[in-house]
Amino acid sequence: MRLPxxxxxxxxxxxxxPSGATVMLSGFGVPGTPFALIxxxxxxxxxNLTIIKNDANETGMGVDHLLAHGRVKRLxxxxxxxxxxxxxxxxxxxIEVEFCAQGILAERIRxxxxxxxxxxxxxxxxxxxxxxxxxLDIGGAPAVVELALRCDVALxxxxxxxxxxxxxxxxxxxxFAPLMAMAADRVIAEAEAIVPLGALPPDQVHAxxxxxxxxVALDTLSEEYGVVRRA
Amino acid sequence: MRLPxxxxxxxxxxxxxPSGATVMLSGFGVPGTPFALIxxxxxxxxxNLTIIKNDANETGMGVDHLLAHGRVKRLxxxxxxxxxxxxxxxxxxxIEVEFCAQGILAERIRxxxxxxxxxxxxxxxxxxxxxxxxxLDIGGAPAVVELALRCDVALxxxxxxxxxxxxxxxxxxxxFAPLMAMAADRVIAEAEAIVPLGALPPDQVHAxxxxxxxxVALDTLSEEYGVVRRA
Amino acid sequence: xxxxRNRMIARAAQExxxxxxxxxxxxxxxxxxxxxxxxxxxxxxxENGLTGIGPTLPYEQADRNLxxxxxxxxxxxxxxxxxxxxxxxxxxxxxRLDLTMLGAFEVSATGDLANWKIPGRFTPGAGGGIxxxxxxxxxxxxxxxxxxxxxxxxxxxxxxxxxxxxCVARIFTEMAVIDVTPQGFALREIATGLDPATVTAAxxxxxxxxxxxxxxx
Amino acid sequence: xxxxRNRMIARAAQExxxxxxxxxxxxxxxxxxxxxxxxxxxxxxxENGLTGIGPTLPYEQADRNLxxxxxxxxxxxxxxxxxxxxxxxxxxxxxRLDLTMLGAFEVSATGDLANWKIPGRFTPGAGGGIxxxxxxxxxxxxxxxxxxxxxxxxxxxxxxxxxxxxCVARIFTEMAVIDVTPQGFALREIATGLDPATVTAAxxxxxxxxxxxxxxx
Numbered sequence: 001m002r003l004p005x006x007x008x009x010x011x012x013x014x015x016x017x018p019s020g021a022t023v024m025l026s027g028f029g030v031p032g033t034p035f036a037l038i039x040x041x042x043x044x045x046x047x048n049l050t051i052i053k054n055d056a057n058e059t060g061m062g063v064d065h066l067l068a069h070g071r072v073k074r075l076x077x078x079x080x081x082x083x084x085x086x087x088x089x090x091x092x093x094x095i096e097v098e099f100c101a102q103g104i105l106a107e108r109i110r111x112x113x114x115x116x117x118x119x120x121x122x123x124x125x126x127x128x129x130x131x132x133x134x135x136l137d138i139g140g141a142p143a144v145v146e147l148a149l150r151c152d153v154a155l156x157x158x159x160x161x162x163x164x165x166x167x168x169x170x171x172x173x174x175x176f177a178p179l180m181a182m183a184a185d186r187v188i189a190e191a192e193a194i195v196p197l198g199a200l201p202p203d204q205v206h207a208x209x210x211x212x213x214x215x216v217a218l219d220t221l222s223e224e225y226g227v228v229r230r231a
Numbered sequence: 232m233r234l235p236x237x238x239x240x241x242x243x244x245x246x247x248x249p250s251g252a253t254v255m256l257s258g259f260g261v262p263g264t265p266f267a268l269i270x271x272x273x274x275x276x277x278x279n280l281t282i283i284k285n286d287a288n289e290t291g292m293g294v295d296h297l298l299a300h301g302r303v304k305r306l307x308x309x310x311x312x313x314x315x316x317x318x319x320x321x322x323x324x325x326i327e328v329e330f331c332a333q334g335i336l337a338e339r340i341r342x343x344x345x346x347x348x349x350x351x352x353x354x355x356x357x358x359x360x361x362x363x364x365x366x367l368d369i370g371g372a373p374a375v376v377e378l379a380l381r382c383d384v385a386l387x388x389x390x391x392x393x394x395x396x397x398x399x400x401x402x403x404x405x406x407f408a409p410l411m412a413m414a415a416d417r418v419i420a421e422a423e424a425i426v427p428l429g430a431l432p433p434d435q436v437h438a439x440x441x442x443x444x445x446x447v448a449l450d451t452l453s454e455e456y457g458v459v460r461r462a
Numbered sequence: 463x464x465x466x467r468n469r470m471i472a473r474a475a476q477e478x479x480x481x482x483x484x485x486x487x488x489x490x491x492x493x494x495x496x497x498x499x500x501x502x503x504x505x506x507x508x509e510n511g512l513t514g515i516g517p518t519l520p521y522e523q524a525d526r527n528l529x530x531x532x533x534x535x536x537x538x539x540x541x542x543x544x545x546x547x548x549x550x551x552x553x554x555x556x557x558r559l560d561l562t563m564l565g566a567f568e569v570s571a572t573g574d575l576a577n578w579k580i581p582g583r584f585t586p587g588a589g590g591g592i593x594x595x596x597x598x599x600x601x602x603x604x605x606x607x608x609x610x611x612x613x614x615x616x617x618x619x620x621x622x623x624x625x626x627x628x629c630v631a632r633i634f635t636e637m638a639v640i641d642v643t644p645q646g647f648a649l650r651e652i653a654t655g656l657d658p659a660t661v662t663a664a665x666x667x668x669x670x671x672x673x674x675x676x677x678x679x
Numbered sequence: 680x681x682x683x684r685n686r687m688i689a690r691a692a693q694e695x696x697x698x699x700x701x702x703x704x705x706x707x708x709x710x711x712x713x714x715x716x717x718x719x720x721x722x723x724x725x726e727n728g729l730t731g732i733g734p735t736l737p738y739e740q741a742d743r744n745l746x747x748x749x750x751x752x753x754x755x756x757x758x759x760x761x762x763x764x765x766x767x768x769x770x771x772x773x774x775r776l777d778l779t780m781l782g783a784f785e786v787s788a789t790g791d792l793a794n795w796k797i798p799g800r801f802t803p804g805a806g807g808g809i810x811x812x813x814x815x816x817x818x819x820x821x822x823x824x825x826x827x828x829x830x831x832x833x834x835x836x837x838x839x840x841x842x843x844x845x846c847v848a849r850i851f852t853e854m855a856v857i858d859v860t861p862q863g864f865a866l867r868e869i870a871t872g873l874d875p876a877t878v879t880a881a882x883x884x885x886x887x888x889x890x891x892x893x894x895x896x
Contacts, residue, residue, distance in 0.1 A: 001498055001500070001502060001503075001504050001505075001506060001514075001515070001516070001539060002500070002501055002502070002503055002539065002540075002541075003503065003505055003514055003539065003540070003541035003542075004480070004481045004503040004504075004505070005503075028727040028728075028746075028748070028764070029727075029746060029750050030743065030746070031727075031743065031744045031745070031746055032744075054764070077804060078804050078805065078806050078807070079803055079804040079805070079806035080803060080804055081801075081803025081804065081806075082750070082803075087801075087802065087803070090802070091802075099802075099804045099805060101805055101807070101809040101810055102726060102764070102768065102805070102806050102807040102810065103726070103764070103765070103767070103768025103769075103771060103772060103807060103810045104768075104810070105764075106763070106764040106765040106767075106768055107345060107347065107765055107768070109765075110552075110765045111350070112556070113552055113556055114338060114548065114551070114552035114555060114556060115352075115354075115551075115552065115554070115555025115556040115557065115597060116338065116350050116351060116352050116555070117351040117352055117353060117367075117369040117370075117372075117374045118350070118351035118367075118369055118374070119342070119347050119349070119350055119351070120347060120348040120349035120350070120351065120376065121346075121347050121348055121772075122348060122813075123346075123772065123809060123810055123813060123814075124809050124813075125813075126841055126843060126844040127805075127809060127840065127841050127842065127843070128840050128841075129805070129809070134367075136348075136349075136365075136367070136376070138348040138349055138378070139348075139378075141348075143348045143349075145351065145367070147369070147370075159744075162541055163541075164505070164514075164541040166541060166543050168434070169434070169761075170434070170744040171433075171434065171729075171742060171744040171745040171755075171761055172725075172727050172728050172729055172744060172745055172746055172747075172761060173744040174434075174728055174761055174762070174763050175727055175728050175763060175764045176763070176764050177763070178763045179763060179764065179765055182549075182552050182553075182556060183556070196540070197539075197540035197541035198540030198541060200541075200543075202402075202512075202514070202538050202542040202543050202544050203399070203400070203401070203402065203405075203435075203437075203544045204434075204435050205543035205544070205545075206434075206763075208513045208543040208545050208549065208553070209505070209513060209514075209541060209543060210483045210505055210507065210513050210553055210558050211553065211558055225743060226743055227738060227741040227742075227743045227752065228750075229738055230750075232715055232717070232719060232720075232721050232722075232723060232731075232732070232733070232756060233717070233718055233719070233720055233756065233757075233758075234720065234722055234731055234756065234757070234758035234759075235697070235698045235720040235721075235722070236720075259510040259511075259529075259531070259547070260510075260529060260533050261526065261529070262510075262526065262527045262528070262529055263527075285547070308587060309587050309588065309589050309590070310586055310587040310588070310589035311586060311587055312584075312586025312587065312589075313533070313586075318584075318585065318586070321585070322585075330585075330587045330588060332588055332590070332592040332593055333509060333547070333551065333588070333589050333590040333592075333593065334509070334547070334548070334550070334551025334552075334554060334555060334590060334593045335551075335593070336547075337546070337547040337548040337550075337551055338548055338551070340548075341548045341769075343773070344769055344773055345765065345768070345769035345772060345773060346768075346769060346771070346772025346773040346774070346814060347772070352555075353596075354555065354592060354593055354596060354597075355592050355596075356596075357624055357626060357627040358588075358592060358623065358624050358625065358626070359623050359624075360588070360592070390527075393758055394758075395722070395731075395758040397758060397760050401527040402512075402525060402527040402528040402538075402544055403508075403510050403511050403512055403527060403528055403529055403530075403544060404527040405511055405544055405545070405546050406510050406511050406546060406547045407546070407547050408546070409546045410546060410547065410548055413766075413769055413770075413773060414773070427757070428756075428757035428758035429757030429758060431758075431760075433729075433731070433755050433759040433760050433761050434761045436760035436761070436762075437546075439730045439760040439762050439766065439770070440722070440730060440731075440758060440760060441700045441722055441724065441730050441770055441775050442770065442775055456526060457526055458521060458524040458525075458526045458535065459533075460521050461533075
């Protein structure tokens with residue numbers, strides 16, 4: 001037995017995404033956001049997308065480009081406070097925004113990746129986020145049924161990938177990536193380094209290769225990946 | 232800031248378990264079973280226990296000692312086919328056995344560890360394992376509500392632990408350990424090696440220290456931990 | 463092991479297409495591994511937390527922490543990864559498992575599978591079998607054609623508690639390769655030297671025969 | 680930052696007992712980190728996937744992959760661990776988080792917290808705030824006593840959409856330390872130089888005063 005090679009050219013991988021697709025994007029702020037795959041998506045022109053990402057990045061970065069180019073129909077997210085365009089487009093009705101408690105977004109994605117139908121939680125019970133969601137009584141206490149989330153394509157950023165698609169993530173760039181890498185019909189991972197089979201110790205893999213369909217090499221890292229200088 | 236020291240003597244850690252407690256045990260067969268902690272539990276005499284473990288080990292090993300000493304009231308498990316005593320005690324009504332599909336047992340434990348109330352799945356829908364469980368309609372298809380599992384104490388076996396309780400597991404000895412280490416009011420980890428803070432790279436930790444209450448050093452490994460010679 | 467049984471296992475190995483992720487259940491299915499070429503591109507999965515199973519190791523070379531779900535001491539290959547039990551079954555349930563090969567007590571003509579409980583006689587528990595049977599993209603069964611008492615294991619309707627409904631696509635026995643079709647069991651291939659009437663007689667439900675020559679294995 | 684506000688942050692730092700796991704929310708709470716002694720035994724958690732936060736780093740020393748949930752470039756300490764977002768919130772929801780310090784738009788006399796949405800004006804989203812507020816074993820709030828327009832942030836009943844009900848145990852402002860009790864707000868400590876009447880006037884619900892000397896901070 002040997003493990004198949006999944007290295008793919010970026011344009012070819014992104015071309016698998018149709019307009020109207022639901023796309024998950026890894027990342028919490030800058031760390032883990034697949035900026036290069038997003039740029040290629042913008043270049044290719046797919047629109048009418050449903051985007052699932054923790055946040056909307058900041059002006060001039062990642063999700064903001066998709067918003068600026070009018071590619072986003074709907075955004076499922078936890079916090080968009082650092083992106084004024086996202087807030088403005090939401091207020092103007094130019095995009096639909098569904099807010100989710102952050103850990104519940106993570107669990108809904110993970111549930112989709114784990115082949116579950118839903119999770120049941122008391123989180124957000126007393127908030128407007130739970131309005132309209134099915135309720136269930138568990139052990140005498142009311143709880144909310146949160147449906148699992150899956151997507152057509154997940155775009156994730158990895159520090160290292162082997163040719164079979166085993167992934168590792170750096171520091172807090174891990175965040176949503178291992179979860180999204182489970183929850184997609186097609187997973188495209190961009191990697192800062194593609195290493196040969198066997199170069200990643202089997203007990204140090206953060207996302208196992210069988211979940212990943214395409215491994216795309218990043219030759220250089222654009223400025224977006226860098227440290228943000230703040231006032 | 233520095234991280235607290237959680238190293239504890241084995242007898243002191245196990246003494247926190249009262250009779251009647253619900254106890255999770257890591258391990259799938261031999262790999263990952265906390266044989267030394269189980270032996271100390273037998274020495275101390277707690278009984279009337281509810282044990283949650285993937286399997287009942289084999290004759291003369293781990294869970295089998297608890298059964299032989301009459302300490303088990305109830306066993307929540309996936310497969311006991313390799314332990315004739317467990318099968319016989321179940322058939323004789325000497326222990327209650329609740330069978331669970333293996334991945335659903337893992338998810339129920341993880342859900343408990345993640346502070347969720349339940350998961351919703353179609354697994355086992357057409358089997359007697361789903362009988363008596365609440366049903367829910369998700370997207371027009373019937374699904375089963377599987378309640379989260381938590382326990383009073385989880386006993387897990389680690390390859391390495393640092394003094395704060397960050398754990399790593401070897402090969403397939405990982406199995407249920409990271410999940411059980413989340414799902415217990417008190418987590419006791421036995422470790423083949425206790426290493427200083429900083430010795431485990433932060434991106435290679437399999438179970439984060441904040442979930443773990445006690446780290447117990449294993450000075451020697453008993454024969455139970457070894458390779459089983461089969462006919 | 464008989465020659466026919468060995469040929470059945472070799473034949474079952476041909477179900478594995480390049481690039482698949484495959485789980486081989488305990489018993490007969492595990493033996494399929496011996497018929498996969500060293501350079502064949504496939505990822506073998508075991509539900510206790512390993513993707514990329516390597517060759518089984520003898521006692522002297524075994525790693526005490528490295529087994530498959532059947533308890534055999536296995537090895538890794540370049541690109542293997544370990545994961546916890548939740549992630550391992552996430553792979554199964556979310557559709558990443560292309561093929562599983564399972565054992566059976568009974569398989570019905572509608573593809574129902576029973577392989578975890580014989581009430582009053584043997585109740586080992588289902589282990590990971592329910593999820594493998596219900597969620598692998600393709601489920602095939604490797605089994606003896608009849609039980610020890612000579613009773614058919616391929617039946618019109620399962621009498622034992624089910625593992626999963628309508629899950630089995632194909633059955634490999636020492637007698638035949640049989641598909642589960644919307645019309646019931648259909649003979650596809652036959653063991654060398656057997657005639658179809660023998661297979662039909664050993665099968666507990668109607669068996670459609672192909673027109674023309676029946677391929678042998 | 681005013682002296683009173685600095686003293687409030689220093690005072691809030693004393694809420695942290697040895698051995699705790701603590702999450703410091705964005706804004707004022709993050710500043711508490713400057714008042715924790717280097718050898719104090721505590722594990723700081725940030726919900727984007729780090730247990731054991733180390734000191735904040737300047738631009739030149741920052742690791743582009745290592746931030747806290749507020750976007751600050753932080754560091755690790757010996758014993759730190761990274762995890763994914765699901766595991767990070769598992770820690771919060773399963774009761775392993777001893778204490779969280781959060782900001783607030785409004786806190787009610789029954790401990791309700793509103794800190795994620797001002798309808799029609801500002802809807803950034805709740806981020807991890809709902810889970811922190813609802814599930815940390817102890818929730819304290821650090822906030823200015825009044826908003827920019829001078830309106831009280833401590834109110835009888837929240838008018839803004841809630842983050843969580845009945846979650847806040849204690850409030851630190853530049854004016855006072857106030858507990859949420861079954862009887863409503865209770866003044867515990869007061870900023871040096873202020874008199875209780877000033878605090879009462881700036882509070883939008885009845886404030887019980889202690890008998891005897893009021894400790895100052």
